[in-house]
Amino acid sequence: MIQAILLDLDGTLLNDEKIITEQTKRTLLALQEQGVKVVLASGRPKRGMIRYAQELKLNEFGGLIVSSNGACVTDASTGDTLFEQAMQIEDVRSILKHLEHYEVIPMINDDTYMYVRDVFEGQLEVNGKLINIIEYESRGGQFQLREEPNLIEIIDFPVHKILVAGEPSYLRENATALAGPFTGRVTSMFTAAMYYEFTDFGIDKAKALRHVFEELCIDRDHVIAFGDGHNDRSIIEYAGIGIAMGNAVDALIDIATEVTTSNNDDGISKILERYITH
Numbered sequence: 001m002i003q004a005i006l007l008d009l010d011g012t013l014l015n016d017e018k019i020i021t022e023q024t025k026r027t028l029l030a031l032q033e034q035g036v037k038v039v040l041a042s043g044r045p046k047r048g049m050i051r052y053a054q055e056l057k058l059n060e061f062g063g064l065i066v067s068s069n070g071a072c073v074t075d076a077s078t079g080d081t082l083f084e085q086a087m088q089i090e091d092v093r094s095i096l097k098h099l100e101h102y103e104v105i106p107m108i109n110d111d112t113y114m115y116v117r118d119v120f121e122g123q124l125e126v127n128g129k130l131i132n133i134i135e136y137e138s139r140g141g142q143f144q145l146r147e148e149p150n151l152i153e154i155i156d157f158p159v160h161k162i163l164v165a166g167e168p169s170y171l172r173e174n175a176t177a178l179a180g181p182f183t184g185r186v187t188s189m190f191t192a193a194m195y196y197e198f199t200d201f202g203i204d205k206a207k208a209l210r211h212v213f214e215e216l217c218i219d220r221d222h223v224i225a226f227g228d229g230h231n232d233r234s235i236i237e238y239a240g241i242g243i244a245m246g247n248a249v250d251a252l253i254d255i256a257t258e259v260t261t262s263n264n265d266d267g268i269s270k271i272l273e274r275y276i277t278h
Contacts, residue, residue, distance in 0.1 A: 048141035
């Protein structure tokens with residue numbers, strides 16, 4: 001019996017058009033009606049996840065929102081924070097200072113704004129296409145943009161993560177140097193080819209859920225997780241059944257219980273249909 005379903009968003013629950021397909025939505029609603037808890041677990045900030053939680057009616061069924069790679073867990077029904085671990089302010093300032101030496105775009109947010117140094121310096125070439133990554137992220141997270149040339153000076157709010165965007169090849173070449181001075185102090189990882197992120201030490205999606213599921217008496221052996229990226233490794237390893245999407249990175253496919261079809265081919269629904277009681 002499945003007690004909970006863990007779902008990454010981008011590249012997993014959402015297709016490439018950032019849409020939850022009707023088939024996948026029907027399957028998830030049917031399982032929630034049977035008492036299964038649905039958990040959205042993403043690198044996105046909470047603000048950028050709420051609309052998908054509402055679309056799946058997590059507020060009606062008592063689902064959870066795991067945001068910022070596990071730095072915060074929110075009860076979708078009540079809005080209560082069930083777990084939170086922000087970064088240390090001095091670590092945030094040190095990392096932002098360090099990033100000034102690299103050709104990257106750091107972004108931080110509070111509950112309303114996404115803060116960047118220069119709103120006009122967001123152009124990146126990704127998969128052969130030129131996009132404004134700052135506009136893309138602010139729209140996805142439903143944030144207002146706020147330009148602050150010196151980000152270090154404005155931090156007086158909890159920072160759950162530092163999002164660093166850059167050309168994929170540049171980030172690959174410089175990842176070790178970006179993280180180097182902070183190894184053992186914070187957690188850092190790729191969350192997409194053009195994104196490298198920092199969170200507080202030890203934070204990942206599974207750590208947050210271990211804490212919350214213990215309170216809810218949910219057994220990890222009765223949990224199924226879906227993911228596609230490096231930051232989904234913790235939930236794939238944690239869950240009794242860990243499913244890699246067909247479009248997942250090789251490192252995730254190698255450790256998954258099973259591989260389903262891609263996020264554009266209802267890969268989630270094709271697995272979960274087995275668990276619907278007809």
